[in-house]
Amino acid sequence: MIGADAIVKCLEKEGVTTLFGYPGVAICPFFNSILNTKIESVLVRSEQNAAHAASGYARVTGKVGVCVATSGPGATNLITGIATAYADSIPLVCITGQVDSHLLGSDVFQEADITGAAESFVKYSYLVKHVSEIPRIMKEAFHIASTGRKGPVLIDVPIDIQNKTIRDFKYPESVNMRTYKPTVKGHAVQLKKVNTELARAKKPLILAGGGVILSGAVRELNDFSHRYQIPVVSTMMGIGAMASDDSLYYGMIGNNGKSYANLAMQESDLLIVIGARIADRAISSPDLVAKDTVLIHIDVDPAEIGKNVGPTIPIVGDIKNIFADLAKENVACDFSDWTSHLDAYRKQEKARRQPRSGFVDPTKFITELSLKMADNAVYVADVGQNQMWSCGYYVAKAGKFLTSGGMGTMGYSIPAAIGAKKADPKRQVVAVCGDGSFQMSMNELATMMQHDIPIKIIVFNNGYLGLVREYQHNTYKGNYSMVDLSGSPDLSLIAAAYGIPYQKLENNKGMGSIIDSFLKAKGPYMLECVLDPMDTVK
Amino acid sequence: MKRLYSILVENRSGVLAKVSGLFARRCFNIDSLAVGETDDPAVSCITIVSSGEKGTLEQIEKQLNKKIDVIKIKTFSAEESISRELMLVKVKYTKSNRREIMEICEILDAKIVDMSKNIMMIQICDTPEKTALLLQMLGNIAITEVARTGTLALQKCSLSD
Numbered sequence: 037m038i039g040a041d042a043i044v045k046c047l048e049k050e051g052v053t054t055l056f057g058y059p060g061v062a063i064c065p066f067f068n069s070i071l072n073t074k075i076e077s078v079l080v081r082s083e084q085n086a087a088h089a090a091s092g093y094a095r096v097t098g099k100v101g102v103c104v105a106t107s108g109p110g111a112t113n114l115i116t117g118i119a120t121a122y123a124d125s126i127p128l129v130c131i132t133g134q135v136d137s138h139l140l141g142s143d144v145f146q147e148a149d150i151t152g153a154a155e156s157f158v159k160y161s162y163l164v165k166h167v168s169e170i171p172r173i174m175k176e177a178f179h180i181a182s183t184g185r186k187g188p189v190l191i192d193v194p195i196d197i198q199n200k201t202i203r204d205f206k207y208p209e210s211v212n213m214r215t216y217k218p219t220v221k222g223h224a225v226q227l228k229k230v231n232t233e234l235a236r237a238k239k240p241l242i243l244a245g246g247g248v249i250l251s252g253a254v255r256e257l258n259d260f261s262h263r264y265q266i267p268v269v270s271t272m273m274g275i276g277a278m279a280s281d282d283s284l285y286y287g288m289i290g291n292n293g294k295s296y297a298n299l300a301m302q303e304s305d306l307l308i309v310i311g312a313r314i315a316d317r318a319i320s321s322p323d324l325v326a327k328d329t330v331l332i333h334i335d336v337d338p339a340e341i342g343k344n345v346g347p348t349i350p351i352v353g354d355i356k357n358i359f360a361d362l363a364k365e366n367v368a369c370d371f372s373d374w375t376s377h378l379d380a381y382r383k384q385e386k387a388r389r390q391p392r393s394g395f396v397d398p399t400k401f402i403t404e405l406s407l408k409m410a411d412n413a414v415y416v417a418d419v420g421q422n423q424m425w426s427c428g429y430y431v432a433k434a435g436k437f438l439t440s441g442g443m444g445t446m447g448y449s450i451p452a453a454i455g456a457k458k459a460d461p462k463r464q465v466v467a468v469c470g471d472g473s474f475q476m477s478m479n480e481l482a483t484m485m486q487h488d489i490p491i492k493i494i495v496f497n498n499g500y501l502g503l504v505r506e507y508q509h510n511t512y513k514g515n516y517s518m519v520d521l522s523g524s525p526d527l528s529l530i531a532a533a534y535g536i537p538y539q540k541l542e543n544n545k546g547m548g549s550i551i552d553s554f555l556k557a558k559g560p561y562m563l564e565c566v567l568d569p570m571d572t573v574k
Numbered sequence: 575m576k577r578l579y580s581i582l583v584e585n586r587s588g589v590l591a592k593v594s595g596l597f598a599r600r601c602f603n604i605d606s607l608a609v610g611e612t613d614d615p616a617v618s619c620i621t622i623v624s625s626g627e628k629g630t631l632e633q634i635e636k637q638l639n640k641k642i643d644v645i646k647i648k649t650f651s652a653e654e655s656i657s658r659e660l661m662l663v664k665v666k667y668t669k670s671n672r673r674e675i676m677e678i679c680e681i682l683d684a685k686i687v688d689m690s691k692n693i694m695m696i697q698i699c700d701t702p703e704k705t706a707l708l709l710q711m712l713g714n715i716a717i718t719e720v721a722r723t724g725t726l727a728l729q730k731c732s733l734s735d
Binding site for chain 1: 584588591592595596599629632633636637639640642643644645
């Protein structure tokens with residue numbers, strides 16, 4: 037058995053069935069070994085998308101996503117995907133080939149210091165120096181990626197190490213790391229304070245972030261909210277934690293969120309932040325929150341607590357555990373005045389957008405699409421105006437809403453949708469992107485055709501990098517720079533070139549039936565929607 | 575506000591880069607940094623002096639704790655610790671100021687450890703304030719080179735007893 041075989045064996049031990057990758061000489065021993073297993077390797081068309089696909093896979097399965105690339109440019113291409121996963125705390129194990137260990141540091145062909153370059157985007161990284169370390173490193177990597185605050189772990193393996201013979205392969209049963217023991221159980225004294233504050237509060241509010249979903253605590257959140265009738269708002273990453281039609285859900289907060297969600301934030305006297313970073317896009321001036329509001333911040337990462345806002349009651353631990361502990365006690369409370377107050381705000385919300393007729397109204401489209409989608413469908417939003425519209429008008433049921441929230445990486449949706457579909461082929465998976473983000477990863481259409489991963493793609497075509505155009509319109513008085521996408525290809529021809537069924541929706545007429553046929557089609561499908569080039573988010 | 579961090583880390587290659595890189599990326603100050611092996615060769619101790627607002631100083635500790643190579647962090651103020659810095663200074667001397675240099679060294683408990691016809695090397699091992707004072711006192715005299723270790727510090731015995 038050689039090192040490459042050992043890596044593959046470790047992947048099998050971890051229950052990996054699919055990985056996403058791109059070869060090169062430095063990782064060839066690995067891709068040779070993988071042929072002897074049942075693990076399926078999906079060949080992407082650019083390494084960045086291997087990481088995005090692994091991310092989509094991880095978010096649907098709840099398991100660690102695996103991506104593999106070669107040394108040098110293969111590895112550096114991965115970085116954006118790794119950083120995207122890091123920003124959204126998605127568990128990945130990323131394996132890169134590396135030049136011969138004796139040549140490290142001498143700038144030979146396709147050498148890149150990838151552990152150094154990726155340092156600030158990974159939870160941890162390894163450069164394997166001895167073949168005997170492989171089992172321990174692999175075990176640790178999967179453990180680190182999937183516990184505590186989840187995130188990507190990078191393993192860089194020189195080609196000579198992959199080829200070296202390993203004696204006595206034994207996969208460790210457990211991890212023994214003196215420096216890594218994440219706190220998963222909330223402190224009892226702190227948890228008591230939550231119930232005390234709840235009994236005292238008049239206007240409590242839960243802000244649910246992506247951590248709720250990552251911790252697998254969606255049901256627990258819903259139970260907790262319903263038990264005491266506490267209203268819930270969410271961040272972008274928290275979309276899907278509660279169903280849109282839940283009477284206690286008051287939408288996404290932030291610049292592009294619902295006005296009543298933001299009002300609820302301002303007026304609440306007890307804000308329970310769960311698994312959210314409270315970054316600048318969610319709350320424009322985080323210091324404002326804590327002034328006279330009692331703030332409880334629950335997060336598995338102690339460093340998030342107090343980073344952007346100073347909490348009154350910090351609680352470190354895994355959200356699912358914490359909900360379980362909170363459920364042990366019962367608090368007498370009645371927040372019906374508060375919820376009816378918020379309901380009144382919700383009723384007053386007026387549509388701010390006034391779209392011109394003659395084009396597809398993306399907000400109407402997204403509402404219809406998500407209503408018609410299967411209950412457990414996966415909706416992958418890209419980045420740009422399409423993401424803002426998706427956040428605002430996606431109707432959450434029991435499915436998943438995936439997007440690149442923290443990093444805002446354009447081109448995320450198609451590869452992530454491929455990963456999601458691969459993870460659960462029976463589920464409906466729809467990628468929604470703009471003409472800009474589509475062109476950042478349309479090379480992956482080949483991946484989807486080659487491996488028979490039939491995702492559905494919506495392209496909102498407005499001929500512009502719309503969100504930047506909108507920003508330039510507002511900030512630079514309409515002096516547009518670098519946002520005109522003239523020269524884009526005819527999407528019907530692109531679809532035909534890949535053999536993908538295609539349809540075009542020119543305006544709102546016939547929207548419903550076209551969505552129906554789009555969703556009903558067995559294989560992959562591309563639907564282009566023609567948007568008003570001057571359409572805006574607000 | 576100044577704060578000292580005594581950081582025990584796994585003695586592996588690249589760990590110092592990870593720790594110092596964290597300070598750079600998150601815009602934390604490093605006033606001084608010293609590193610060396612402990613009694614356990616598998617463990618190194620990095621001593622960092624940083625300054626900033628209270629929230630930043632707390633973040634430094636939390637972010638360091640997230641680094642998987644970090645075993646343990648002790649943090650304390652200057653008053654809670656004994657700190658030392660070693661400094662070597664080369665100065666150009668002449669007949670007329672030689673006496674003055676020797677007097678300064680005597681007063682500040684510094685030693686002349688090497689000399690040639692025109693240059694002498696002074697060694698001081700003392701608190702960071704004292705080493706800074708020596709530099710200041712030698713300021714009128716032509717200093718040609720300075721090397722200092724950065725602050726080393728441990729918590730006072732009475733506080734860790």
